[in-house]
Amino acid sequence: MKKLILLCLLIFGCCLHSNSQVYFWDAQEQASMPEPISNNAVVEGWANDTPYVFSFAGIDNSKIWSGISLKSFRYNTYTNIWETIPPLPDTMGKIACGASYVDSIIYIIGGYHVLANQTEISSNKVHRYDPRTNSYLSDGANIPVPIDDHVQAVWNDSLIYVITGWSNTTNVPNVQIYDPANNNWLTGTPVPNNNNYVCFGGSGTIIGDKIYYHGGASNAFNFPGQSNLRIGHINPTDPTQIYWTLHSFSNPAITYRAVAIEDQIWSTGLYWLGGSSTTYNFNGVAYNGSGGVNPRFDVSRFDTLFNSTYNTFYYTFPNFGDTLPMDLRGVANFGGFFIIAGGMTNNQQVTDKVYALSIGATGIDEKNTNTNFKLYPNPTTEKINIFF
Secondary structure (H helix, E strand, O other): OHHHHHHHHHHHHHHHHOOOOOEEEEEEEOOOOOOOOEOOEEEEEEEOOEEEEEEEEEEOOOOOHHHEEEEEEEEEOOOOEEEEEOOOOOOOOOEOOEEEEEOOEEEEEOOEEEOOOOOEEEEOOEEEEEOOOOEEOOOOOOOOOOEEOOEEEEEOOOEEEEEOOEEOOEEOOOEEEEEOOOOEEEEEOOOOOOOOOOOEOOEEEEEOOEEEEEOOEOOOOOOOEOOOEEEEEEEOOEEEEEEEEEEOOOOOOOOEOOEEEEOOOOOOEEEEEOOEOOOEOOOOEEOOOOOEOOOOOOEEEEEEEOOEEEEEEEEEEOOOOOOOOEOOEOOEEOOOOEEEEOOEEHHHEEOOOEEEEEEEEOOOOOOOOOOOOEEEOOOOOOOOEEEO
16 A cells, blocks of 8 residues: 555656656557457447447458458456347448447447449448347438448437448538437538548547547548548537538648547547558558558547637657557547457458557646546556556
């Protein structure tokens, strides 16, 4: 106990007196999935107070159309065990879905099917899964515009925003808002219909009343990657009304099929982890003809004072250990740590690896007079994390 108290005091002293702030990410490998899977929708959920990670649909290590399935799995974070759950209730396999957890139900939205002749068909389905009973409810109302590779995020634990994405033959600017309580769709203010905003394979989240999404691919020759950050300002009195702004940077980073994670411990912004810097088809081969794509090394960070969208800066961190996978479609968010599952590693290898991610810092930019701290996991017999 004395050593633990001393450690707390030393860390707190560093936080008070350091004038530089260095962030780091820790990636701890967890139990592997039942089989390698990529482009699978990943999300958190609870059943009888047990936190689970869920994976729905995806593509296997064949990386061909026939390897796309509806297989689904769940991971018990207490027992460190994966198990197979009923497959998505659709007619054929699909990839590039989004999954969101709202009011005890998981909603798996969109995605696309690939036929033997390589034709791609966007889905208009909303599958509803109840983690408490490990069963699917009847499908929700169909998506007005079928969609895949979209940005999907939850506002106010009530509405699911489906932002831009690909619909059968082109990128679309639509913002489609699903209301789970009423099982209907609302029409949001679309993003500006140009390649600065419209994309597929982008990723983002909602913090408060602001949508943040980054990267993705443009609907132009060879589907070039994007480095723009877009911010949507939601009107809280009418959440269908959104004012869109664009942030561009002098040292841009492209993110494609990465995951967006809010810094919920230090409250200083957003991170984009994993993914690639080159856009590619579902088999991991680049659209620009350069061959197979590998994951990017970097972690990208957007830092903002949330009271002012103009006080911002953006930069990239060096590799923090192993390269995280690309071809990610979601992250399980447990409020202080995050779990990703599956994806593609170097040489487009479909993986069964699972990582728990957490963030730390060695200092803080200005004097901190708040002595509150967070300690987790509690209880534990092994590793302990202390954050001031």
